[in-house]
Amino acid sequence: MAERYYQKDMECASREEMVALQNERLVAQVKHVWDNVPYYRKKMEEKGVTPDDIKGIEDLHKLPFLTKDDLREAYPYGLLAKPLADCVRIQSTSGTTGKRVVAFYTQHDVDLWEDCCARAIVAAGGTNEDVCQVAYGYGLFTGGPGMNGGSHKVGCLTLPMSSGNTDRQLQFMTDLGATIICCTPSYAEYLAESIHERGLRDQIKLKAGIFGAEAWSEEMRHDIEAQLGLKAYDIYGLTETSGPGVAFECSEQTGMHINEDHFIAEIIDPDTLEVLPEGSQGELVFTSITKEAFPLLRYRTKDITVLSREKCSCGRTLVKMHKPMGRSDDMLIVKGVNVFPSQIEAVLLENGYPANYQIVVDRVNHSDTIEVLVEMTPEIFSDSLGHITEMEKELVSALKAMLGIYAKVRLVEPKSIARSEGKAVRVIDKRKI
Amino acid sequence: MAIKQITVFLENRAGRLLEITQLLADNKIDLRALNIAETTDYGLLRIIADDTEKALTVLKENGAIATTTDVLAVAVPNVSGGLNTLLRVLANANVDVSYMYSIFGHADENAYMILQLAEADEVVALLQKNDIIVATEEKLGIN
Incomplete structure (x- = not known):
């Protein structure tokens, strides 16, 4: 079967065409940001850079970086580059110490984002004959809205299921003959198990799955493919730059093509901040060159990966990124939600607990769990079980409010949290992925 | 007329109760009464000791969390x-x-x-x- 593309001219552009387009878009974008985002303009001024210094992508390294800290500092409107009157949407993700990351979209931004998602669906074999079940969460999370829009653009019959409610997912999947499923890989495993338990395997028509928003391994891919009888495609994105579809996998399944007409990717050394030569492992940095409302220049993703320009059998010329191999910060992704230990620490301190804690992340029945071990103190302790239980419940609610997900709290004895070289081990990730 | 009871925080793990009672025994403290209230993760050990002050001191010196109640x-x-x-x-x-x-x-x-x-x-x-x-x-x- 011949490879199909959603926007072939971009996906298969020659390197020269792509560089020319990136040069042109970068120059315009830097000017747009300089004119409309005082926060970033100040950063440029501090570095002694003006838009005149940026003639093309070879000058990209002159621009200052943006990090999640900048997003926090500039929250909520500090990085907005368009009047609110031109914005039609926000999406959001949990951020450090209580402040969320809010990204703004004009209608044009939404349009281009959905194009990116449509490319991913077509690369996974999707056409207007397909029934696409979107089981990512809908709402502030980008997964549902992004893939929903992409599915519309491809012309698939879209099932806007959102996440959870497995019985209903399976009913629609079988009754309407879903052929493509979009969800987190852990939920795909859970669905596979539920299908097996209910003996529904021969009623499943899925041919492709587009899985992202959390880390997963090749072993998990083989497992999901065998159990669901589909081909499993990886997808990458982050709210800060748009959402899913920043990069997507093709039939070759050897990395994700980055939509370079919208995002310029760089790999830097997270310590020296120097740009590394192509093929090096380092931190992925993105510059959005088409976003109007929330155009981030040189945004540090903290994801560690490698880029590759090796010729791809699918015919796409877009650079490929390896599945992220880790993070250069301490962020955890639990149930698709970004969790920073510092957020948990802040909640503990606010609620009168000591900062002696440990976070244990695990995966039970294909679902992530997070447990916070807190050391009991004489101040909190009382003879009343009811009182302690009540305090525990309040802490659980405060954590839920901060993180957006349920975290179990376990009170432990003082000094029982393991310390190595005097420093407490804050995070234990037991997930085997 | 009230008497002093000591309540100790007990993490739920095998041997933890023995550690506490051994500590009391080593310090020649005799127990008049004992009770445990438990949850899934921890328990409250409630004791009446023959020497409340000494028991409390020993427990605290050994890192246990303890409090007294009338x-x-x-x-x-x-x-x-x-x-x-x-x-x-x-x-x-x-x-x-x-x-x-x-x-x-x-x-x-x-x-x-x-x-x-x-x-x-x-x-x-x-x-x-x-x-x-x-x-x-x-x-x-x-x-």
Whole structure:
């Protein structure tokens, strides 16, 4: 079967065409940001850079970086580059110490984002004959809205299921003959198990799955493919730059093509901040060159990966990124939600607990769990079980409010949290992925 | 009339209770009563020790979290239905009992129960009016 593309001219552009387009878009974008985002303009001024210094992508390294800290500092409107009157949407993700990351979209931004998602669906074999079940969460999370829009653009019959409610997912999947499923890989495993338990395997028509928003391994891919009888495609994105579809996998399944007409990717050394030569492992940095409302220049993703320009059998010329191999910060992704230990620490301190804690992340029945071990103190302790239980419940609610997900709290004895070289081990990730 | 009870935070793991009782034994502390209230992750060990101050010091010095609470030690006739007399007096007076457990052995022909309740002073008067003995620390051999 011949490879199909959603926007072939971009996906298969020659390197020269792509560089020319990136040069042109970068120059315009830097000017747009300089004119409309005082926060970033100040950063440029501090570095002694003006838009005149940026003639093309070879000058990209002159621009200052943006990090999640900048997003926090500039929250909520500090990085907005368009009047609110031109914005039609926000999406959001949990951020450090209580402040969320809010990204703004004009209608044009939404349009281009959905194009990116449509490319991913077509690369996974999707056409207007397909029934696409979107089981990512809908709402502030980008997964549902992004893939929903992409599915519309491809012309698939879209099932806007959102996440959870497995019985209903399976009913629609079988009754309407879903052929493509979009969800987190852990939920795909859970669905596979539920299908097996209910003996529904021969009623499943899925041919492709587009899985992202959390880390997963090749072993998990083989497992999901065998159990669901589909081909499993990886997808990458982050709210800060748009959402899913920043990069997507093709039939070759050897990395994700980055939509370079919208995002310029760089790999830097997270310590020296120097740009590394192509093929090096380092931190992925993105510059959005088409976003109007929330155009981030040189945004540090903290994801560690490698880029590759090796010729791809699918015919796409877009650079490929390896599945992220880790993070250069301490962020955890639990149930698709970004969790920073510092957020948990802040909640503990606010609620009168000591900062002696440990976070244990695990995966039970294909679902992530997070447990916070807190050391009991004489101040909190009382003879009343009811009182302690009540305090525990309040802490659980405060954590839920901060993180957006349920975290179990376990009170432990003082000094029982393991310390190595005097420093407490804050995070234990037991997930085997 | 109240006596001092010590409450210790106990993480739920095998051997933790033994560590505490061993520590008390090593320091020649004798227990008059013991009770455990448990949740899935931790428990509260409640004890009446013969030397409250010493027990508390030893526990804290060894990193345990412990606190003291005033409780009552109330005599119950050592016969079938003996407890009911006491509970009926409390129920009729609308007294809420938070928790209750028994003391080891006998100071006299009665059994003794440890009671934790609100407004202990008024309850002591109520019990005495109903000829129910409320034991003192001396009677129970507590320093």
